Amino acid sequence: MFIDEAVVEIHAGDGGRGCFSYLREKFRPKGKPDGGNGGRGGSVFFRASQRVETLQDLSIRHILRGNRGDHGGSKNKHGKDGEDIYIDVPVGLTVRTYDTDEIIHDFTEVGETFCVAAGGRGGRGNAALVSRNNPDPDHAQYGMPGEQLKMKLVLKVMANVGLVGKPNAGKSTFLSSVSKAHPKIADYPFTTLQPQLGVVRLPRRHQSFTIADIPGIIDGAHLGKGLGIQFLKHIERTQVLAILVDGQSENPLAEAEKIVEELRQYSSLLLEKPRVFILTKGDISADTVVPEGWFSMSSVTGQGVTEVLHHLFTLVAQIKGSQREPVEVG
Structure with a gap:
C-alpha cells in the first residue's frame, strides 16, 4: 500500500532525575553531598533511506517515543543517557507542523539526518549543586521532559x-x-x-x-x-x-x-x-x-x-x- 501522508506524535525521552545523597563512611554518618546527575533523555531522529518508499509504518505507529535517561546514583554515579532512536523515512519526505502546516525539514538526499525532537536534560544531583554560597544543597533536580510534538508528514515522490x-x-x-x-x-x-x-x-x-x-x-x-x-x-x-x-x-x-x-x-x-x-x-x-x-x-x-x-x-x-x-x- 502506498501511503504518502501520516500524522505522528513524537515524544523524546525525559531526562533522568538527579540523586540526593550524602557520602556515608564509618564514623561519618553524613559526609559531603555525593548525588550524581541524571542522564539526558534520548532524542528522536529521522533518517532518509532508500529502503523505505512509503509512510505505511509511520501511519501505524502514531506515537514515537524516545528512551528516558537513567537516574543519578549515590557516590557521584551519573545516570546513563537515554539511547537516541533513528527512524528511517523515504527520500522526498517533508516534516510539517500539524497546526500551521509549516515545513520544518525537507529530506532530499539519502542518509540525511534530522533531529525531530530533542531529549530532555538530566537533572543535577546535589553534588553538582554545591557552591560557595550553598555548600549543603537540600535538594536534587528533576530531569527535564523531552520535546513533545505533533507533526504532519507528507511524502512527494522524487524522480528525474x-x-x-x-x-x-x-x-x-x-x-x-x-x-x-x-x-x-x-x-x-x-x-x-x-x-x-x-x-x-x-x-x-x-x-x-x-x-x-x-x-x-x-x-x-x-x-x-x-x-x-x-x-x-x-x-x-x-x-x-x-x-x-x-x-x-x-x-x-x-x-x-x-x-x-x-x-x-x-x-x-x-x-x-x-x-x-x-x-x-x-x-x-x-x-x-x-x-x-x-x-x-x-x-x-x-x-x-x-x-x-x-x-x-x-x-x-x-x-x-x-x-x-x-x-x-x-
Whole structure:
C-alpha cells in the first residue's frame, strides 16, 4: 500500500532525575553531598533511506517515543543517557507542523539526518549543586521532559522525469519497457493507483535517470476529481515532465492542452519545468499525424523509444549541470 501522508506524535525521552545523597563512611554518618546527575533523555531522529518508499509504518505507529535517561546514583554515579532512536523515512519526505502546516525539514538526499525532537536534560544531583554560597544543597533536580510534538508528514515522490497523461495513455507500458518496474497494466482507466518508480539505465556507463509513473490525470484533477491532487503533488518533485498522449486520440493537441491546464490550475510552478510531448502507441496508429516538436513511439515494438530516452536524459543532465557526454543513439 502506498501511503504518502501520516500524522505522528513524537515524544523524546525525559531526562533522568538527579540523586540526593550524602557520602556515608564509618564514623561519618553524613559526609559531603555525593548525588550524581541524571542522564539526558534520548532524542528522536529521522533518517532518509532508500529502503523505505512509503509512510505505511509511520501511519501505524502514531506515537514515537524516545528512551528516558537513567537516574543519578549515590557516590557521584551519573545516570546513563537515554539511547537516541533513528527512524528511517523515504527520500522526498517533508516534516510539517500539524497546526500551521509549516515545513520544518525537507529530506532530499539519502542518509540525511534530522533531529525531530530533542531529549530532555538530566537533572543535577546535589553534588553538582554545591557552591560557595550553598555548600549543603537540600535538594536534587528533576530531569527535564523531552520535546513533545505533533507533526504532519507528507511524502512527494522524487524522480528525474514524471510521466503525465490521461488514463490508458501508455505510461505504465512505457515504464515497464524501459526499466525493471512492474506497474499494473490493463485496458481500463486508473490501472496506476499509486506512483511507480523505475530506473532507466542507458548503454554508456553511469548514464541513468529515474522515471515516475504518475496516476492518470482527468479533467478537474486539480479540484480532486479522479485521483486528483492526491497524486498531482508528486509531480512537483520531478525535474522534467513527459506528457504522454494516446496516438488514437482524435485531437492530440487539444488533449495535451487540457493536461497542461490541469497542471497550471494545480500549481503554475509546474509550467516552469521542461516539458516533452510524446505520442504513444505508434504501432497501432500509423496514420496519425505527429504534431510538430512532438516525439512518437511504441513501447510494444520499441519504435522511437531510444530517441525519447536520449532526449529525456539530455534534459536531465542539463538541469543537473552535468558535464557528461550526450547519449549515443542506436
